[in-house]
Amino acid sequence: MNPFSTPANQNQRPLSGRLADNIMHFARVLREAGIPVGPGAVLDALDAAMMGSLRTRDDFYWTLHAVFVKRRDQREVFDQAFHVFWKKPKMLEQLMQLFFHQVARDAGEKAKQAGFRRLAEAMFDARESQSQQREKKDDIEIDASFTASAQEVLRRKDFEQMTVAEQAEARAAIARLRLLRSEIMTRRWQHAQDGAAIDMRRTLKGSMRAGGHFIDLARREKAWREPPLVVLCDISGSCSNYSRMFLHFLHALTNDRDRVQVFLFGTRLTNVTRELKRRDIDEAMAKVSGAVKDWSGGTRIGTSLREFNYRWARRVLTQGAEVLIMTDGLDREDTDTLANEMERLRRQTKRIIWLNPLLRYDGFEAVAGGIRAMMPHVDEFRPVHSLDSLRDLVVALAGPASGGHGARNWIRKALH
Amino acid sequence: MTKQVPTSIDDTLKLLRSTGYVAGRVLATVAFLSLKMGRPLFLEGEAGVGKTEIAKVLAETLGRKLIRLQCYEGLDISSAVYEWNYAAQMIEIRLAEASGELDRGRLGQDIFAERFLIRRALLQALDAPKGEAPVLLIDELDRTDEAFEAFLLEVLSDFQVTIPELGTIRAAEPPIVIITSNRTREVHDALKRRCLYHWVGYPDARRELEIVRARRPGASETLAQEVVLFVQSLRGGDLYKAPGVAETLDWVTALHELDAMSLDPQTVNDTLGVLLKYQDDISRMQGTEAKRILDQIKDEIRTMAHT
Numbered sequence: 001m002n003p004f005s006t007p008a009n010q011n012q013r014p015l016s017g018r019l020a021d022n023i024m025h026f027a028r029v030l031r032e033a034g035i036p037v038g039p040g041a042v043l044d045a046l047d048a049a050m051m052g053s054l055r056t057r058d059d060f061y062w063t064l065h066a067v068f069v070k071r072r073d074q075r076e077v078f079d080q081a082f083h084v085f086w087k088k089p090k091m092l093e094q095l096m097q098l099f100f101h102q103v104a105r106d107a108g109e110k111a112k113q114a115g116f117r118r119l120a121e122a123m124f125d126a127r128e129s130q131s132q133q134r135e136k137k138d139d140i141e142i143d144a145s146f147t148a149s150a151q152e153v154l155r156r157k158d159f160e161q162m163t164v165a166e167q168a169e170a171r172a173a174i175a176r177l178r179l180l181r182s183e184i185m186t187r188r189w190q191h192a193q194d195g196a197a198i199d200m201r202r203t204l205k206g207s208m209r210a211g212g213h214f215i216d217l218a219r220r221e222k223a224w225r226e227p228p229l230v231v232l233c234d235i236s237g238s239c240s241n242y243s244r245m246f247l248h249f250l251h252a253l254t255n256d257r258d259r260v261q262v263f264l265f266g267t268r269l270t271n272v273t274r275e276l277k278r279r280d281i282d283e284a285m286a287k288v289s290g291a292v293k294d295w296s297g298g299t300r301i302g303t304s305l306r307e308f309n310y311r312w313a314r315r316v317l318t319q320g321a322e323v324l325i326m327t328d329g330l331d332r333e334d335t336d337t338l339a340n341e342m343e344r345l346r347r348q349t350k351r352i353i354w355l356n357p358l359l360r361y362d363g364f365e366a367v368a369g370g371i372r373a374m375m376p377h378v379d380e381f382r383p384v385h386s387l388d389s390l391r392d393l394v395v396a397l398a399g400p401a402s403g404g405h406g407a408r409n410w411i412r413k414a415l416h
Numbered sequence: 417m418t419k420q421v422p423t424s425i426d427d428t429l430k431l432l433r434s435t436g437y438v439a440g441r442v443l444a445t446v447a448f449l450s451l452k453m454g455r456p457l458f459l460e461g462e463a464g465v466g467k468t469e470i471a472k473v474l475a476e477t478l479g480r481k482l483i484r485l486q487c488y489e490g491l492d493i494s495s496a497v498y499e500w501n502y503a504a505q506m507i508e509i510r511l512a513e514a515s516g517e518l519d520r521g522r523l524g525q526d527i528f529a530e531r532f533l534i535r536r537a538l539l540q541a542l543d544a545p546k547g548e549a550p551v552l553l554i555d556e557l558d559r560t561d562e563a564f565e566a567f568l569l570e571v572l573s574d575f576q577v578t579i580p581e582l583g584t585i586r587a588a589e590p591p592i593v594i595i596t597s598n599r600t601r602e603v604h605d606a607l608k609r610r611c612l613y614h615w616v617g618y619p620d621a622r623r624e625l626e627i628v629r630a631r632r633p634g635a636s637e638t639l640a641q642e643v644v645l646f647v648q649s650l651r652g653g654d655l656y657k658a659p660g661v662a663e664t665l666d667w668v669t670a671l672h673e674l675d676a677m678s679l680d681p682q683t684v685n686d687t688l689g690v691l692l693k694y695q696d697d698i699s700r701m702q703g704t705e706a707k708r709i710l711d712q713i714k715d716e717i718r719t720m721a722h723t
Contacts, residue, residue, distance in 0.1 A: 188492060
C-alpha cells in the first residue's frame with residue numbers, strides 16, 4: 001500500500017486523537033524492543049483500529065498483533081509490550097523504577113527477566129545502554145609480510161599450538177578463504193545455447209521477429225544452484241579451541257553465501273545464524289558468545305542432534321541441503337540415542353561431512369563408542385585442525401565425495 | 417451468488433461456524449481485518465491445523481470461486497500465471513503461410529491473441545469480472561524458492577501482471593488472498609509485510625471437541641471425548657510429528673467406521689497409523705504406552721463427570 005495515500009482516508013474518518021497517538025507511541029516501543037515496525041505498519045494499525053468492530057481488549061490485542069507481528073518469535077516481545085503499554089498503567093511506573101534503580105546501582109544485581117529488561121530499555125531512552133557499548137578499537141592492520149616459509153609452517157600448524165599472534169594471522173587467512181561449492185540441479189529452467197530442451201516461448205517469439213518464415217529453435221536447460229548448507233558445531237570443552245577458530249571460518253562462510261544455517265551445541269543446541277550474519281567479525285563473535293550459554297562445558301551430542309532433528313531439521317534441511325558436523329564424537333553418555341539420531345539425520349540429507357579435530361593424530365582410529373556410532377552414517381570424515389585442512393575442506397565442498405576421506409575407509413581401518 | 421464481506425468480528429465468527437469451521441475469536445479477528453482491509457492473509461502453522469480449510473470455507477460462505485495455486489519447487493510463471501498454446505500457434509503460422517499471409521505485424525498479432533493464451537491460477541484470479549473476485553489460495557508457499565516469492569511480491573502489492581505480448585492485466589477487484597506456509601523455510605519479511613500474519617496453533621481440548629462434533633456428528637460423544645483427550649496428551653508428549661486436527665478427524669472417522677463406541681488399547685494399536693505417520697512414533701506408542709494414556713484420560717473423564 002502506498003503510505004502517502006492513506007492520510008486521505010484518515011481525513012474521512014478521523015480517529016480520536018488520543019488513541020492514534022497511543023498507537024504511534026506503542027509502535028515506537030515495539031521498534032525499540034526489536035520488532036521492525038515501519039510507518040506503513042503504523043498506518044495499517046490505525047486503519048485496522050478504525051474498522052469499528054473492536055468489542056473487547058482481546059480484539060484490540062489481536063488486531064494490533066495481526067498488523068505488527070510478522071514472525072512467530074516476535075510474539076513474546078509483543079505480548080509483554082502490549083500488556084505493559086495498554087493494560088497496567090502502574091506497571092509502567094514499576095518499570096520506570098526498575099530502570100532508574102538499575103542506573104543508580106551497579107549491575108551486580110540479579111538478572112531480571114530478559115524480555116523485561118529489553119523492554120525497559122526500549123521505553124526509556126537507549127542512551128544508557130549505548131554509552132556502555134565499547135568504543136570500537138582502531139583496526140590494526142595485520143602485517144602480511146611473512147616470508148614464504150613462515151606461511152608454510154603456519155599452514156600446517158595445529159591451531160591449539162599456535163601463539164596468540166599466529167592465531168591472529170590464521171584468522172586473517174581464514175577470513176580470506178573463499179568457498180566454491182558444488183551445485184545441484186534445481187527444477188527451474190534457464191536459457192542455454194546448447195540446452196537439451198526446447199524453449200517454446202522464445203522460439204515462437206524469435207520466429208515472429210522473422211515474420212514466421214523460419215522457426216529457429218531456442219533451447220533451455222535446468223538451472224544449477226548451490227544447495228543450502230547446515231553446520232552443526234560442537235563447542236564443548238574438548239573441542240573449544242578448534243571450534244573458536246572454526247567459527248571464524250563459519251563467519252566467512254555465512255557472509256559469502258546465502259542459505260547457510262549455523263548451530264552450536266554443547267549440552268544444548270543454539271541457532272546462531274542471525275548472530276553470525278554481522279559483517280564485522282568482532283561484533284559477530286560478541287553476539288554469538290552472548291547467545292550461547294554452554295561454552296566449553298560438557299557435551300551431549302546425541303541429545304543435541306535429537307533436538308536438531310525434532311525442532312529444526314524440517315525447516316532447514318530442504319532443497320537438497322548438505323550437513324557439516326564439527327565434533328570429536330566423544331560422547332560417553334548414550335551411544336544408542338546418538339546412533340538413532342544420526343540415522344534419522346542421514347535420511348533427511350544427501351551428504352553429511354564430519355569434521356573431527358582428533359584426526360590430527362596420526363594414529364587415530366575409530367574405536368570410541370560415540371565415533372563408532374556416528375561413523376556409519378557420514379559420507380566424509382575430515383580433519384579440522386590447521387589452515388591446510390580447512391583449505392582441503394573448501395576444495396571438498398566444491399566437488400563430489402572423495403575416496404580418501406570416505407567414512408568407510410575409517411571403519412575398515414578400525415576393524416582390522 | 418457473491419455475498420458481502422462480514423461487517424464485524426462476530427459476523428465473521430458466525431460465518432465461519434456456519435459451515436462447521438470452528439474458529440477461535442483470534443482467527444476470526446484476523447480474517448475479518450484481512451477481508452475488510454483487502455490485505456492477503458498469511459497463515460503459518462503445523463500441518464493439519466486447518467490453514468487450507470479456511471480458504472475453502474471463505475469461498476463457500478462468501479459464494480466466491482476458489483482458485484488454488486499449489487506451490488512446489490521450480491514453480492515458474494508458465495505454470496503459475498500464463499502459457500501460450502504453442503501447438504495451436506504453430507498451426508496458425510502454417511495456415512498463414514498456406515494462405516500467403518506475409519504481413520509480419522498482422523501475423524504477430526494473430527499468433528499472440530487471447531485465444532491462444534492458457535490462463536493459470538494467478539491470471540485467473542486477477543482476470544475475474546468485477547463483483548466476482550475469487551478467493552485465491554496460495555498453498556504451502558514455503559515449498560517454492562525465493563525467486564517466485566519475489567515475483568509474488570509484485571502481484572500482491574498491485575494486483576496486476578504484465579504479459580509482454582498482450583500488456584498489463586489488472587484486477588477489476590482484488591481477490592481475497594490466503595497464503596499458507598508450513599514453515600519448512602522462513603518466508604521473506606518483504607512478502608510478510610504486505611500481509612496480515614497469523615500463527616495457527618493446535619486448538620485446546622474444548623475447541624477440538626467442538627470441531628469433532630461439528631465435523632463428525634455421527635460419532636458417539638464418549639468416543640469424541642476420548643479421542644480428543646488422547647490426541648491432546650500425544651501433543652504434549654515427545655513425538656517427532658504431533659498429530660494435527662486433520663488426523664484427529666481422520667481417526668474419528670476410522671474408529672466410527674469400525675463401529676467403535678469408545679477407545680480400548682487394542683483398537684488404538686490397530687489404528688495408530690491414521691494418527692501417527694512416523695515409524696519411530698508408532699513404535700513408541702504401541703503396547704503399554706497407549707494403555708497408560710488411555711487409563712489416564714479415562715480417569716480424567718470420570719472426574720469431569722463427577723464435578
